[in-house]
Amino acid sequence: MIDQVVGAELSYLWHKDADLKGCDCVIVPGGFAYGDYLRTGAIARFAPVMEKVGEFADRGGLVWGICNGFQVLCEAGLLPGALIRNASVEYRCEWTNLVVERTDLPFTSQCRDREVIRVPISHGEGSYFADPATLSRLEQRGQVVFRYCAADGRVTSNANPNGSLHNIAGIVNARGNVLGMMPHPERCAEAELGGTDGLKLFRSAAANAIKVLAS
Amino acid sequence: MIARIVVTPKPVVNDPQGITVRQGLATLGFREVSSVRVGKYIEVNLDSTSEQEARQRVEAMCKQLLANHVIEDYRFEIETDGHRRR
Numbered sequence: 001m002i003d004q005v006v007g008a009e010l011s012y013l014w015h016k017d018a019d020l021k022g023c024d025c026v027i028v029p030g031g032f033a034y035g036d037y038l039r040t041g042a043i044a045r046f047a048p049v050m051e052k053v054g055e056f057a058d059r060g061g062l063v064w065g066i067c068n069g070f071q072v073l074c075e076a077g078l079l080p081g082a083l084i085r086n087a088s089v090e091y092r093c094e095w096t097n098l099v100v101e102r103t104d105l106p107f108t109s110q111c112r113d114r115e116v117i118r119v120p121i122s123h124g125e126g127s128y129f130a131d132p133a134t135l136s137r138l139e140q141r142g143q144v145v146f147r148y149c150a151a152d153g154r155v156t157s158n159a160n161p162n163g164s165l166h167n168i169a170g171i172v173n174a175r176g177n178v179l180g181m182m183p184h185p186e187r188c189a190e191a192e193l194g195g196t197d198g199l200k201l202f203r204s205a206a207a208n209a210i211k212v213l214a215s
Numbered sequence: 216m217i218a219r220i221v222v223t224p225k226p227v228v229n230d231p232q233g234i235t236v237r238q239g240l241a242t243l244g245f246r247e248v249s250s251v252r253v254g255k256y257i258e259v260n261l262d263s264t265s266e267q268e269a270r271q272r273v274e275a276m277c278k279q280l281l282a283n284h285v286i287e288d289y290r291f292e293i294e295t296d297g298h299r300r301r
Contacts, residue, residue: 038280039283040279042283054239074285075283080285081285082283082285082286084224084228084229084232084286085231085232086231087231088231089231089232089235127229129228129229129284129285129286131227131285163231164227184252
């Protein structure tokens with residue numbers, strides 16, 4: 001999808017890789033790395049490649065964790081908080097509406113302010129948790145990028161699929177170069193998949209990735 | 216030596232598993248149960264020269280990997296030659 005739909009050059013990184021092959025944006029995708037043993041993302045963060053991902057993020061490189069990738073970034077300490085069992089105790093696989101609260105980021109520059117995008121979720125442990133101090137810091141600094149909402153953009157408890165605090169679906173670090181989100185934009189980046197809203201995020205990242213590292 | 220480690224969700228963290236188990240117990244007639252928290256038990260066999268050393272090492276293991284301090288608390292006891300100490 002990155003190469004064929006977005007038209008960006010794509011390299012696959014293996015967990016044992018010792019370098020990032022010159023990537024301008026590292027996407028840590030979903031899946032169940034190491035079988036979610038112990039905790040989701042707990043073992044994956046020790047993968048050799050993660051050390052390089054951390055250094056890359058420190059230099060300002062774009063790092064984007066999706067679903068299990070978000071869990072890995074939290075475990076690695078690149079993003080605050082943690083993802084816990086869904087409040088329903090069920091695995092949830094369904095379409096959700098997300099309100100985009102930041103459009104000044106490299107990942108969201110092609111979205112309109114407070115645009116509602118339709119992106120599916122597919123997880124059992126996607127309930128965002130952070131202690132009250134961390135949560136208020138995230139809100140004050142505008143680090144909440146995506147919130148589960150109703151189709152009209154209202155953030156309601158009914159629209160929250162997993163019990164995430166403050167309906168949080170995605171957050172960014174203070175510097176704005178590390179994004180984590182539970183919903184799957186790659187599953188709605190082609191019309192054949194039932195939606196194309198995710199494409200806006202990939203196009204944003206592809207357009208901005210090189211600029212970010214150069215600046 | 217054996218370290219017996221118990222990891223539990225922090226009191227402030229919602230524990231949907233615990234809530235569901237409590238409902239199950241209530242259905243079975245255990246009405247006296249007011250709440251349930253579900254955590255995990257980890258047993259670690261280790262070669263340490265002293266109990267104190269083992270304690271320090273297990274503490275480090277819990278901090279670095281076995282528990283996530285954002286959402287979990289941990290406690291452990293070390294068993295040496297059949298003697299248990301908290």
